[in-house]
Amino acid sequence: MPGFEFNGKFYETDDDGYLVNLDDWSVEVANYIAQQEGVEMTDAHWEVVNFLRDYYKEYKIAPMIKILIKEMKKMFGPEKGNNAYLYQLYPAGPALQACKIAGLPKPTGCV
Amino acid sequence: MAEEITTTEEKTVDKDIAALLTSPPKRAPEPTPELTGKIVKPKIVQGAAAHYKPHVAKPEIQEKLGFPGTLVENWQEAAVAKMRELLGKYKSLQVYMDICVRCGSCTDKCQYFLSTRDPKNMPAGRAELFRQVYRKYFTTEGKIFGKLAGAVDFDLSLLAEWYSYFHQCSQCRRCSLYCPYGIDTAEISMAAREIMDSIGLGQKYTNEIIGKVHELGNNLGMNEAALRNAIEFVEEEIEEDTGVPVKLPINEEDAEVLLVTPSADFFATPHLESLVGYAKVFHQAGINWTLSTTAAEAGNFGMFVGSYYHMQKIASRIKQAIEELRPKRLVVGECGHAWRVAYAFWNTLIGPFDMLNQKYPRPQHICEFTLDLINRGALKIDKSANDEFVVTFHDSCNVARATRMGDKPGGQFDIPRELIKAVTNKYVDMEYDTIRERTFCCGGGGGLLTDELIDVRVKGAMPRMQALHNVMETHGVNFMALICAICKAQFTKIMPKYGIPMEVAGGVHQLVGRAIVLGAKE
Numbered sequence: 361m362p363g364f365e366f367n368g369k370f371y372e373t374d375d376d377g378y379l380v381n382l383d384d385w386s387v388e389v390a391n392y393i394a395q396q397e398g399v400e401m402t403d404a405h406w407e408v409v410n411f412l413r414d415y416y417k418e419y420k421i422a423p424m425i426k427i428l429i430k431e432m433k434k435m436f437g438p439e440k441g442n443n444a445y446l447y448q449l450y451p452a453g454p455a456l457q458a459c460k461i462a463g464l465p466k467p468t469g470c471v
Numbered sequence: 472m473a474e475e476i477t478t479t480e481e482k483t484v485d486k487d488i489a490a491l492l493t494s495p496p497k498r499a500p501e502p503t504p505e506l507t508g509k510i511v512k513p514k515i516v517q518g519a520a521a522h523y524k525p526h527v528a529k530p531e532i533q534e535k536l537g538f539p540g541t542l543v544e545n546w547q548e549a550a551v552a553k554m555r556e557l558l559g560k561y562k563s564l565q566v567y568m569d570i571c572v573r574c575g576s577c578t579d580k581c582q583y584f585l586s587t588r589d590p591k592n593m594p595a596g597r598a599e600l601f602r603q604v605y606r607k608y609f610t611t612e613g614k615i616f617g618k619l620a621g622a623v624d625f626d627l628s629l630l631a632e633w634y635s636y637f638h639q640c641s642q643c644r645r646c647s648l649y650c651p652y653g654i655d656t657a658e659i660s661m662a663a664r665e666i667m668d669s670i671g672l673g674q675k676y677t678n679e680i681i682g683k684v685h686e687l688g689n690n691l692g693m694n695e696a697a698l699r700n701a702i703e704f705v706e707e708e709i710e711e712d713t714g715v716p717v718k719l720p721i722n723e724e725d726a727e728v729l730l731v732t733p734s735a736d737f738f739a740t741p742h743l744e745s746l747v748g749y750a751k752v753f754h755q756a757g758i759n760w761t762l763s764t765t766a767a768e769a770g771n772f773g774m775f776v777g778s779y780y781h782m783q784k785i786a787s788r789i790k791q792a793i794e795e796l797r798p799k800r801l802v803v804g805e806c807g808h809a810w811r812v813a814y815a816f817w818n819t820l821i822g823p824f825d826m827l828n829q830k831y832p833r834p835q836h837i838c839e840f841t842l843d844l845i846n847r848g849a850l851k852i853d854k855s856a857n858d859e860f861v862v863t864f865h866d867s868c869n870v871a872r873a874t875r876m877g878d879k880p881g882g883q884f885d886i887p888r889e890l891i892k893a894v895t896n897k898y899v900d901m902e903y904d905t906i907r908e909r910t911f912c913c914g915g916g917g918g919l920l921t922d923e924l925i926d927v928r929v930k931g932a933m934p935r936m937q938a939l940h941n942v943m944e945t946h947g948v949n950f951m952a953l954i955c956a957i958c959k960a961q962f963t964k965i966m967p968k969y970g971i972p973m974e975v976a977g978g979v980h981q982l983v984g985r986a987i988v989l990g991a992k993e
Contacts (some may be wrong), residue, residue: 362494375494375526375675376922419697424738427704443740453964455923457945469680469690470770470806470920471739 365369366392378459378466383412385463394461397452405449407435412462422459422467487627488542491634491672492527494923501926503968504586504933506940510904512579513588520589523927525638525919528673535682536781539671545866546670547625552607557662558609564662568605571595577646577656577933582706582911583639586930588871591636594646594656601659630672637663638674639927641919642775642831643868643912660917661777668776676921677772684785685710689734689768698764701737709747715989717798718756719746723761725797730760730837731769731789731813732804733956741977742959745805748980751987752841756849765834766792769809774816775918782812783820790821799828802835805978807867808916810836814874836876838954841983842890851988857895860950862982863942864888864900865935865962866910867955883906887979891952899946905938915961929965936969943971952979 363372363380366389372380377393379385390409394401401409411431415423423431426441433441450457455467503817527929530540556567578592579585586594591597592642599621606622613622623629642657683692683790692703702719709717720726730753736746752761766788773782793801801824803813813834818824824833832839844850864887876882884907892898900906914931942948953959953976 385500417701419694421691421693421697424701424704424743425740426708426743427701430704466922467690467691467738468676468733468921469683469738470733470960471691 364392364396374465376460376466379463381415382463390461390463393463397456397457397461399450399461404436404440405461408432408446408449408454408458409462411435412458416462416464422455423463425454428454430455477594484627487631489632492542494526495522495524497923498926500735501929503929504936506937506969508937508941508944510585510934510937513585515590516588517590519582520587520592520639520927521632521635523639523924524635525921525924526675527634528675528678532675532679532682533668533671533673535685536668536673536678538668538673538678540891542671546630546672550625550630550666551604551671553666554608554662557665557882559607561658561662563655563658567598567659568602568609568976570652571598571602571654572652574651576649576651577654580646580649581640582643582645582914582934583927587639587927591632592639594650594654597636597640598654598656598659600636601663603629616666620650624949630667633663633667635671636666638919638924641868641912641914641917641931643916644872644911645868645911648872648908657917658777658915661774664775665777668778673776674918677775677918681772681776681778681781681785684768684770684788685770688765688788689737690770690772690854691734691738693734693737693767694701695764698737698767701828702762705737705743705746705750709750713989715754717750717989719750720759720761722764722796723759723922724795724833726759726761727798728758728760728800728802728840729766729792729796729798730762730804731766731792731809731834732762732837733770733806733809734768735802735956737767739956739960741963741974741981742805742956744981744984745772745978746980748978748982748984748987749804749837751784751984751989752844752980755851755987755989756844761794761796769803769806769813771809771812772918774808774812782816786817788878789817789871793824793826796827800831800835801827801833802837802840804837805954805956805980807957809871809956810867810954811869811873836886837883838887838890838979839876841980842886842893845893852894852986853988854894854896854986856985857982858897858983860895861897861899861946862891862895862950862952863898863939863948864891864906864952865913865939865958866907866977867953867958868910868912868916870954871908871910884908887954891982894982899942899948901938901942905934911935911938913955913958913961914965916955916957920961922959925965928961929968932961932965932969936966936971939971939975940969943975949975950982951976952982953977954979
């Protein structure tokens with residue numbers, strides 16, 4: 361079974377390292393996954409992660425990128441509410457990195 | 472002694488099976504092929520692509536689809552039995568097994584061979600993996616002379632090769648175009664996957680998605696609330712942008728048109744921009760239309776795994792939506808393989824469409840639908856809205872080689888181009904060998920659009936990237952228009968690796984949407 365050990369506990373993931381159980385997520389685990397991804401979590405990173413988690417709780421899927429970017433406009437102002445800033449925060453992309461750190465399953469389909 | 476040997480052998484077999492079912496550790500990304508401006512026939516490198524392998528589907532994914540959860544114990548026997556069934560059921564497959572004369576026409580036609588240089592990615596090399604087993608169990612010379620007659624035991628190492636190389640085929644059928652006998656390697660690859668599913672060796676990406684469609688009605692797994700939220704968001708965006716309240720009706724009964732489009736259009740960028748385009752077309756033409764929350768998916772991954780059963784089950788949601796909502800026309804959004812399923816299979820799977828208006832194609836492609844409205848003056852177009860773009864068009868493999876649009880031969884090539892030219896001022900085609908029926912696959916079709924195959928996808932895109940890069944250099948092209956959700960996802964992801972910005976890829980209806988003048992009629 362794929363997964364990782366952290367603080368003496370085993371966390372089950374899918375083959376790409378995404379947490380299988382939404383409830384396994386914690387700030388510490390998120391920090392650990394971010395570290396593995398080479399992402400240093402700042403307040404802006406957390407804002408994105410928290411928004412993703414809230415959206416997922418309501419809709420059982422991550423939001424489309426445009427919804428996320430619109431939210432970022434509200435959070436960080438118009439000059440940072442764009443795709444470029446999102447990729448600056450999460451260089452491997454919002455689905456690949458932000459969702460992974462937020463403990464959400466990877467959106468999959470023709471996306 | 473004998474017992475001990477058996478145990479060791481069994482242990483080795485167990486280890487081989489475990490290796491087959493497990494994903495290899497994540498590797499560093501391989502270097503992106505260089506853009507030299509030319510697509511050249513490469514020198515062969517044996518086994519260069521042998522390490523690529525998609526994740527194997529877990530038992531819960533497999534069982535939901537009615538496949539064995541994991542590799543069955545008598546898998547070899549079961550695989551041969553399934554092959555027998557398919558050879559009997561599909562005469563084409565039987566013919567393809569027997570008629571290859573090894574002329575070599577196909578060898579340099581596959582984007583995966585051109586970029587990986589592995590001879591098992593030559594179409595005939597790939598098919599040979601299947602033919603070796605066929606000869607062994609179904610031909611007299613193979614049964615008697617074995618290896619001398621090109622017959623090989625279907626053992627675990629050959630099965631591992633099947634799993635690897637039949638998932639390095641995007642079923643784009645470029646090879647079949649150049650085969651003097653018309654051998655369709657895509658069909659062989661579909662049969663191989665069908666056989667592997669039947670023995671419990673399925674691909675995670677495709678099969679998980681098939682499960683999601685069965686459960687929720689779309690590939691992404693969006694429930695109704697998520698779908699409605701996304702659609703409302705698009706309505707708000709259009710109104711903010713244009714000041715015009717363009718609606719995207721949901722589950723409206725008795726509408727003129729039911730639009731079935733890939734669910735990526737409700738989620739991903741740049742897909743969403745085409746959805747905006749469709750909505751503006753309907754709005755401005757004054758045509759009542761609707762989306763359906765239960766049939767919010769044009770895609771049909773059942774085709775990728777050769778499963779007629781799943782293809783039909785997925786398509787049946789559309790039939791049900793037609794019965795419930797009673798639209799007069801059925802229009803399909805920008806999706807390559809979906810248009811193949813819609814154009815070539817829907818009539819058999821869920822037809823005949825007696826309940827639809829017989830004056831119109833059933834189904835009709837959105838490009839044909841929109842072009843017809845423009846030609847009849849039903850839409851006011853301002854081409855200058857796209858003046859920042861020099862546009863080229865990538866023919867999607869499934870649309871190009873498996874379908875048609877409109878009522879003239881070649882409509883699937885001409886209609887999207889005419890539509891682009893009707894909404895832009897600057898259009899350039901890519902080089903002859905890479906367009907129309909000769910088009911290359913984007914590199915991500917046929918169930919390959921998954922992250923663990925990223926190296927295969929980057930390489931597979933190489934021929935298209937060469938051709939695109941050339942027109943970018945020579946003609947200043949900065950927009951490659953697409954009519955496929957997979958192409959859009961694949962290109963936005965891999966183009967940056969070739970130094971091409973992701974914004975260069977976008978939908979045909981993205982251009983249409985920008986050029987439509989809302990609120991005014993001619």
